Amino acid sequence: MMTEVCAPLLYHDFMATRAEDSSSSSRNVGSQTLARGLRVLEIVATSEQGVTTQEIADHLGVHRTIAYRILATLSDFRLVLRSADGRYRGGAGLAVLGQGIHSTLRGVAESHLRELAREVQSTVALIVEEDDEAVALAVVEPPNAAYHLSFHVGSRHPLDRGAAGVALLSARRPRSRDSAAVREARERGYAKTFGEVEPGAYGVAATLAPVEGAPAACVNLITYRADVAERAVPAVLEAVRRIDDALS
Incomplete structure (x- = not known):
């Protein structure tokens, strides 16, 4: 049985x-x-x-x-x-997928990015946070520049390196394990790095004000010239201010 x-x-x-x-x-x-x-x-x-x-x-x-x-x-x-x-x-069909908050961010930012790229004669980008990566949502190359760095929309790198990653991390709530670079960027309002994503290249990035429903975002500049990176800081901060005003 x-x-x-x-x-x-x-x-x-x-x-x-x-x-x-x-x-x-x-x-x-x-x-x-x-x-x-x-x-x-x-x-x-x-x-x-x-x-x-x-x-x-x-x-x-x-x-x-x-x-x-x-x-x-x-x-x-x-x-x-x-x-x-x-x-x-x-x-x-990609245009349909691109609609929504990402499209809004890109649409508002692009004219200001073009103006910034022209002013500093360097490649600039709108970078957004996606999980633990910094992803290029829009990239604008400078017109008539003798030379410049180039990368594609969709390019990504870890948040723990590069000016964009550091800037995005600085926009988060402070943590005890934050790196010195993140703490410094949080204090002065922008991040500046050298050779962390592209060997020999300087990066300058500043975060946009938070927008409801949108990922954390920043404006990022990349150049091989130290003098350009240094004098571009005010221009990057001004571009961020203009984009923030347009999004508010």
Whole structure:
């Protein structure tokens, strides 16, 4: 009798375990597919020249067929577009995804960033906090500059390095484990670093006033020249003030 009673229970437990394992496996596969799709979208959106199917396959380390399927799915939703030259570029659907508070921040800040870039003849950016990273939401390069540093929208680096990261950390509530750089930036109202993200480059950053529903953000300048970084501080702070006024 014991065997007759327990066998169905054991069978039920076995099948339940198999179903759970199968569900977990499906979730893992789904997560991997989603992660690949988001990674491809990021690569395409930040590429100035567009990318080919083979380049996507190389980036992901997958077969060309898998890369093609991901691009085709993104194309179906108009998130990417295949141009006549066979290269994929950002599609109109990206504009829909870009709506909301990030779009508001970028739209308000860009004219002031252009003015700042022109004044200091250096690349400037609007950087936002995303988890434990500083992410470029808008990047403006100086017009007619003899030379300047360049990086893409979507570029990111850890918050614990670079002027933007230090500035964003300084906007948080003070903690005992804050670095000396964060404490100094909090005290003087801006952060200044050297060679922490780009070797040999100076960074200057100051945070915007908090905006409800928006991530912490800062204006960041990057240059190879120490004298430019030094004299750009007042201009960066003035740009922040103007953006704050426009957002208030």
